[in-house]
Amino acid sequence: MNPTPTAPPRPRYDDTALDALATQGDPLADETVATMFARGEVGDLNTLMRFFTTAGHQLPDRMPAAAAAYFEATSVPPSWVDWDVMEQARLFFMDNAAHINTGLSFASMPACYAIPRVARLLAASHSMDYPSRRMANTGQFVTYLMQTNAFEDGSKFIPAVQKVRLLHAAVRHHLREGGHWDVAADGLPLSQEDMIGGQVCFSLLVLDAMHRLGVHMSEEGAEAYFYAWRVVGAMLGCDMDSVPRDLTEARQYTDLYLIRNLGPSQDGVRLNAQLMRLYEDVVPGTFFDPIVPATIRFLVGDTIADWLEIPRGPWDAAAKAVPVVLGLLETIEDSSPLAEWAMDKAGSLVTGFELASLTRGRVMHHAIPAELRTDYGVKPPRTGRWVPPAPSPAS
Known part of the structure; x- marks a missing residue:
């Protein structure tokens, strides 16, 4: 008797x-935000938040009550953290700081810009007139996260x-309450999705x-x-019942x-x-400027690159050779502790230079917008190479 076939698990x-x-x-x-806007407290909060930059310090005395309750409720990491x-x-x-920053800058950010709804959200913020501010905030945020005393x-x-x-x-408050967003058509702005x-x-x-760049990862x-x-994600308010639990679910x-x-x-094109232009300004001179669009195109693919109107150029072919070069360097790094130290030190210096160029040595402050635009050490041994999860059947 043949066993009854089982249906594939529902994704x-x-x-x-x-x-x-x-x-x-x-x-x-x-x-919290709705309460502060209703009480006209946003301006005071933005001023006071500049003085609250370090965990464990007492909140400023004049911190609005709603904000103080929020900061108290969100002051510790989730209890389940391993x-x-x-x-x-x-x-x-530490081992991959420069590569991670490259992935953030040349792949993740452009991919976000190729999502029209997200691009519209970002374009609605005055801060996007200064793209270095967003990149500096992102780079500093990741650097803070990966420090030994982060929590x-x-x-x-x-x-x-x-x-x-x-x-x-x-941002959700402004777009939803100001009538600038069609929730029925586009969903809630900055939703859980x-x-x-x-x-x-x-x-x-x-x-x-x-x-894709050829970096060796365990x-x-x-x-x-x-x-x-x-x-x-948990600390940013994501619904953890819906957040992917591992890289397979993330795929x-x-x-x-x-x-x-x-x-x-x-x-998306404008952003x-x-x-x-920001990346080109960070690197002195103009000789290497064409490598910026070439690297983005290589990492995000031609479809997204064309949607973003990223120009094609003679460096496109050169960008495809980057994995070969990086692969050789990674092989050398894997085979020698001294080479590993030298490569990590060089990566750390590059990362520090990038962040210093963007921040001008300042701590970046996150402020609640009063309005939106009217137009919108010791490393564990490597145990094999990480390979991305296979595409899901939906793709």
């Missing part, structure tokens, strides 16, 4: 699940993540970019890096999220053009 993510996430916000942060895995993530970051008194990560969460809620989408774009897409390191972003979510949302838009 955790489908259009119905993401449709539901598209209607959900962040109740704690949303209520600190051994977070240490693995920190070591992974202890004296760290700057927890205040940073608390402020970013309020900033997201403020997009919040989780941002988490996977800043984790899995970075790992994908590193893999399975444990890649999973730990993704785990760190799960912790970030499923990412594939579906991008299939649902990718497309061309003028906001990416600003981003490329």
